[in-house]
Amino acid sequence: MNSAAPSEEEVLRRLESFGKKIANLVLSGKEPYIEIPVRSLSNTVWDPVNRILKLGPRKARRDFFSLRESKKFMQTLLMLSIIIRARREGDYPTIRDLYYTGKHTIVYKDHLGRNRKEETWDTQTESDSVIRDIEVATGLLREHMGIMHDAKGKIVGNMIIRSKGYDIDLSRMGSGAYAIPPNPDRLEIVKVEAEYVLVVEKDAIFERLNEEEYWRRENCILITGKGQPDRSTRRMVRRLWEEYNLPVYVLTDCDSYGFYIYSVYRSGSISLSYESERLATPGARFIGVAVTDIDEYKIPRNYIIKATDTDLKRAKELLSYPWFKSKAWREQLKLFLRRKEKVEIEALSGHGFKFLSHNYLPEKIESKTWIE
């Protein structure tokens, strides 16, 4: 078991002690409150030493006896009690299950004796937000709490993992792949015999590289998060980098969206900044497709697409982020804004279907012409 993942008992203990702290306040006649780190953009900071987006030090206090906060207080305790029940009974609810299980109408009389009604929550946005609060307050990821969600990552390569007592050899998946589970921390990585990790933005490119067994020929691990990666794909990449010191290369389309996807793998995202220390891979390198590749690799003129206004706006935003401040990235982004052109990974097929896997990728890795 990965050392970063707390045991089932530890998870339950931490959740219960969070609840007990509040119960003790009540039992000792004090006004109950919860302290929760603030998850807003204003409390998201760039950590230049660790090169990740992190949650700042600000905490918010939720007082039960504050009119403005009592609803959030109630929601937090309601969600906490549902999650604790699920852990005690060994259940694996989805975030949608949690939303439904907690959703009900509270009927009460107000201080003037009038009948009043209040919904515990109206939308899943509200219940999801409380789950995040419990994550930051307890330091437990939802994955640790056995909460299920969609998982879209795939992985193949020369490595063996162990899950639920089974050894799974990711070099023996044939034309298919191993679908990364929602909680990759519960996977034990038994053996890795690979020289690097190649993260591919697009699933179709992953399928192609897998079908021709690029990973076997190049001795690497091949992963895709299918566009904007989910938490489990990012966690898996992080673990391979952290626990096995493997270089990580990210391959995306040459456009603002692709550059951003790379940065999410490398530095984390604003909305999940509180998890960067577990999800981000500060050593990840952008292997392409770079703006300079358009000339470098003589991409045919009619494969080049005009950048949209959204692309350009997004690129300007990227330029302002501290994690895109390196000289290399500033050059790429400025060139992108000047040329107003983008290309897709598939544009490399203009030089033949084998060009990507036999020339472009190995050459870039060999010549170390990635971007950081």
Next chain:
Amino acid sequence: MNSAAPSEEEVLRRLESFGKKIANLVLSGKEPYIEIPVRSLSNTVWDPVNRILKLGPRKARRDFFSLRESKKFMQTLLMLSIIIRARREGDYPTIRDLYYTGKHTIVYKDHLGRNRKEETWDTQTESDSVIRDIEVATGLLREHMGIMHDAKGKIVGNMIIRSKGYDIDLSRMGSGAYAIPPNPDRLEIVKVEAEYVLVVEKDAIFERLNEEEYWRRENCILITGKGQPDRSTRRMVRRLWEEYNLPVYVLTDCDSYGFYIYSVYRSGSISLSYESERLATPGARFIGVAVTDIDEYKIPRNYIIKATDTDLKRAKELLSYPWFKSKAWREQLKLFLRRKEKVEIEALSGHGFKFLSHNYLPEKIESKTWIE
């Protein structure tokens, strides 16, 4: 190898003979043309005996010397030549690769000697359409032709498959799953020890049922196509039904979208009607969530969602489809239109997290209260 899948040699032979037929017309001085089954809605028919959507008998002739058709003629031959080249060289291009590889500007002089330009194709819609034409004309699926695309299906359960020489035991995937490859016809199903197939619309529900090993306890195969299923997930379901006579149950949300997803598994889709004979599973049963389940299973009032106008419009369309004409389905759809209410699978969690897997599903299968 599955008997339905033609060998690599057979695929190349069929593609080449398609091309040779046209070459022979030219060589013998005749006007070249191609005959291609029409893929429009007007040529899509409901086959009540086999209970699938099928392509009708109409064929269209594309003459090289017809002004209106010569561009399509050129596109078809261009795409055919690219696919043949990929097969000869053992490449696995994506549909996007094929689009790029064929994309170029033809420069020519017209009959008045003026310089003219013509793009081979402008958008991927055009090149994809030609791929479909080649599929119907040759009777080969794109999967057979080694064309890659996104594949989103996952599968676990008591079965062993063989791919690229490896035996893969789908009961030993741990918390993860086997990601179905783009071409499941190249998987050999070695052994199946299961009583039925459960197809789950939603990935998060799949993850939950997998985490608690529902498939092991109930001895079934668990599959998800993540919403609207892709071709490879549908093909996998079809093979398990056809080759192993397994009953197939489909679990979706109780709304028009869910009902439609069920029908795509069972009867095929209009846009892919030419592949129904390989992709549809006419024996698939809808296990829920049914409109009658709202009362039957006492779904709490505040878990019920108001149906949108789109839901209602879609439900009316479904009522008009021949494949929703059974008494049971008419009742469900009419009730849906009358109640104007929908519920999600997760609403069953109102009765506890275990209710779906320990009560709802086993009871429905045991009591045979599915809908067909």
